[in-house]
Amino acid sequence: MLSARLSGVSCGRKPRIWATHTSWTTVGDGEFFCPGCGGDRNYQRRTGRRRFTLFGVPLLARGPAGPVVECAACHDHFAPEVLDHPTTAxxxxxxxxxxHTVALAxxxxxxxxxxxxVDSAVSAVRAAGYEDCTAEGLIALIAALEADTGRFPGSVDPHAGAGAAGxxxxxxxxxxxxxxxxxxAPAGRESVLLQGARIxxxxxxxxxxxxxxxxxVGNALRLCSEETVRLLESARAPF
Structure with missing residues (x-):
């Protein structure tokens, strides 16, 4: 048996006498955006125990490993923080x-x-993914939100600022x-603000x-006030 394990010597390879082996246990699963595959994939959240092995036989415990997130497709391991990134969907x-919220506001x-x-808002909302959005639907929704403890300032004079509803x-x-x-990305944040500006x-x-x-909107998108002003002025130009 030992000669079989060491047969690699005759081929010019060194035998692997000792190593560290990790035994993994699955503690959860789900779907995530895999940075290795570049798309939505299933994953397993795993924890492990490392052991020192001699000729493949586990001997001494070397402590815990992980936790890691393992992609079910490419089997790469990632830090748990990878789950903070939303899936494509x-x-x-x-x-x-x-x-939709910016357009309503x-x-x-x-x-x-x-x-x-209103038509400009409908076009923006449809392009974002609400393909069945209509002018009547937006107007009705704004009216309902105005009635819901003044969540939107539609009843406020538009030339006087948002006031208490702000x-x-x-x-x-x-x-x-x-x-x-x-x-x-920065261009994506700017695009959201510009859509509101064009409405x-x-x-x-x-x-x-x-x-x-x-x-x-600019503040929520983490744009500085100077950048927000610049973008609002740029939106005046033909596009």
Missing amino acids: RFAGMLRDAV VLAAGGTGSRTA ASLAIELHEALEPLTPHL ALADGAYTPAEREVLAT
Whole structure:
């Protein structure tokens, strides 16, 4: 038996006499975005125990290993923090909801009386993934939100700023945008703000209330105030 284990010597290879072996135990599973595969995959969350082996026979415990996240497709191991990155499907949903919330907030701040602005909002929301969005649906939703303890400031004079409703509106926008922001490239964050800006500009110049809403959007997207102002001005140019 020993001669069989050492037969690699005759082929010019050194026999593997000792090594460290890890025995893995699965403690959970799910779906994640695999940075190795570059797509959504199933995973197993695993913990392990390392052992010193001699000729493949485990002898001495060397302590715990992991936890790790193992991809079911490529079998690479990653730190548990990889699960903080949303799956492709989850990311698409977060982006869709963010654009929808920004569109509602800008429309509510400027008023829903402009069909041009409403149509611009509908186009943005449809492009984000809500393909069945309609002008009537957006207007009805804003009316319902206004009635829900003033969550959106549609009843406020659009030329006077968001006023007391501003704090509630800021909460809505931060809740929709802050979970998404860390996963957006700078160009992606700018794009979300510019979509809101173009809705506001669809029926003319920014009103104070619209500027206040868009400043809140920029803050939630972690854009500095100077960058937000620059982007709002750039949105005035033809595109």
